[in-house]
Amino acid sequence: MIDSFKTDELKKLIELSQNIVIVPHLNPDGDAMGSSLGLLHVLEGLKKQVQVVSPSAYPKFLSWMKGSGGAINYEEEKSKAEETFRKADLLIFVDFNSLKRVGEMQELIASLSIKKVMIDHHPYPENIADIMISVPESSSTCELAYHVINQLGWNEYVSADAAECFYTGIMTDTGSLSYNSSNPETYRMVAGLLEKDIDKDKIHQLVFHSNSFSRMKLLGHVLGQKMILMEDQGAAYMCLSAEELTEFGFQPGDTEGFVNYPLGIEGINISAFFMEKDGIIKCSFRSRGDFPVNKFSEMNFSGGGHRNAAGGMSELPLVEAVQKYKNELPKFYQKYLKDAL
Ligand code: 5GP
Ligand code: MN
Numbered sequence: 021m022i023d024s025f026k027t028d029e030l031k032k033l034i035e036l037s038q039n040i041v042i043v044p045h046l047n048p049d050g051d052a053m054g055s056s057l058g059l060l061h062v063l064e065g066l067k068k069q070v071q072v073v074s075p076s077a078y079p080k081f082l083s084w085m086k087g088s089g090g091a092i093n094y095e096e097e098k099s100k101a102e103e104t105f106r107k108a109d110l111l112i113f114v115d116f117n118s119l120k121r122v123g124e125m126q127e128l129i130a131s132l133s134i135k136k137v138m139i140d141h142h143p144y145p146e147n148i149a150d151i152m153i154s155v156p157e158s159s160s161t162c163e164l165a166y167h168v169i170n171q172l173g174w175n176e177y178v179s180a181d182a183a184e185c186f187y188t189g190i191m192t193d194t195g196s197l198s199y200n201s202s203n204p205e206t207y208r209m210v211a212g213l214l215e216k217d218i219d220k221d222k223i224h225q226l227v228f229h230s231n232s233f234s235r236m237k238l239l240g241h242v243l244g245q246k247m248i249l250m251e252d253q254g255a256a257y258m259c260l261s262a263e264e265l266t267e268f269g270f271q272p273g274d275t276e277g278f279v280n281y282p283l284g285i286e287g288i289n290i291s292a293f294f295m296e297k298d299g300i301i302k303c304s305f306r307s308r309g310d311f312p313v314n315k316f317s318e319m320n321f322s323g324g325g326h327r328n329a330a331g332g333m334s335e336l337p338l339v340e341a342v343q344k345y346k347n348e349l350p351k352f353y354q355k356y357l358k359d360a361l
Contacts, residue, residue: 041111058162105129114139190209
C-alpha cells in the first residue's frame with residue numbers, strides 16, 4: 021500500500037530534521053487531531069522538537085487528548101504560529117490533501133521552502149508535499165499514520181498516549197467501526213493499538229458521552245424542528261442560523277455528528293447540514309451507498325472529501341445556501357441515476 025522507497029525517504033527526512041511542525045486541517049476533527057497528536061508523541065519519543073499548529077480551534081470533546089493543550093491555534097496566536105513555522109525544518113500535513121484546507125494559513129505555508137510531508141486518506145490529492153503518503157482506502161489518517169510508524173520500525177515509540185490519539189481518529193472516522201471499516205487491516209491496526217494498554221471504553225466515553233446539556237438541547241432542536249425530508253431523492257437536510265447557535269450556547273464541536281442522524285431514517289441515504297458560522301455557511305454532507313457527496317459538494321459548495329462524507333462552504337445567506345441545495349440536489353441526483361445505468 022505504501023512503497024518502501026517512500027518509507028526510506030521519509031525515515032531519512034525525519035532523522036535529519038529537528039524542528040517538526042504538524043498541521044491538521046481547518047476545524048480539526050478526531051482524525052485530524054488524533055493523527056497530529058499521535059505523531060507528536062512518537063516524534064517527541066525520537067527526541068525531536070515538535071509543535072502542532074492548527075488553522076483553527078479544535079473541539080472541546082478532544083481536549084482530554086494528551087498534548088492538545090500545547091497545540092497552537094493560528095486564529096488566536098498568529099505571531100507565535102509564524103515564528104514556529106520560521107524555525108521549522110520539516111512540515112507534516114495530516115488528514116487533508118489540498119492547501120485550501122488550511123484556510124488563512126495557506127499563503128504562509130506555501131511560501132515556506134522547507135521539506136513537506138503529507139499523510140492523508142482523502143481521494144484526489146493535490147501535489148502539496150515532497151513526500152505524499154496518500155491512501156484513500158485507509159479508514160482514517162490515524163490508521164494510516166500508525167501503519168506508517170510501524171513501517172518505519174518505530175512501533176516502540178508509540179506510547180499509550182500516542183495510541184489513544186491514533187485510536188480516537190479510527191473510532192471517529194468510522195463511527196466506532198460501523199462504516200469505512202470493512203478492511204481487515206483496520207482491525208490489525210486497532211489490535212496493535214489495544215496492545216499499548218489503552219482504555220478504549222474510556223475513549224468512547226470521553227468522545228461520545230461527554231456532551232454538555234446545551235449540546236443535547238441543540239440536537240433536540242435540530243432534529244425536532246429543523247429536519248426536512250426530500251423523499252424523491254431519499255435525502256434530508258437541516259440548518260442552524262447564527263442566532264440559533266447563540267441561543268443554545270454553541271461551543272466548537274457541538275454540531276459534530278448532527279449530519280449523520282437523518283441517515284438513521286429508513287429510506288434516507290443522503291443527508292446535509294448547514295450552519296452559519298463566522299459569516300459563512302459551513303456545509304456537511306453524508307451518504308450511504310454510491311452517491312458521491314464529495315462530487316456534489318465540489319460542484320456546488322466549493323468543497324470535497326470522501327464519497328460518503330464531505331464538507332464545503334457557501335458565502336450565500338443561509339436561506340439561499342439551503343435553497344441552492346434544494347435546487348441542485350434533485351438535478352445531481354437525476355444525473356447520478358442516469359450515470360449508474
Ligand atoms: P465534516 O462534514 O465532518 O466537516 O467533513 C466531512 C469530510 O469532508 C471530512 O473528511 C473532511 O476532511 C472533508 N471536508 C470538510 N469540509 C471540507 C471542505 O471545505 N473542503 C474539502 N475539500 N473537504 C472538506
Ligand atoms: Mn479523516
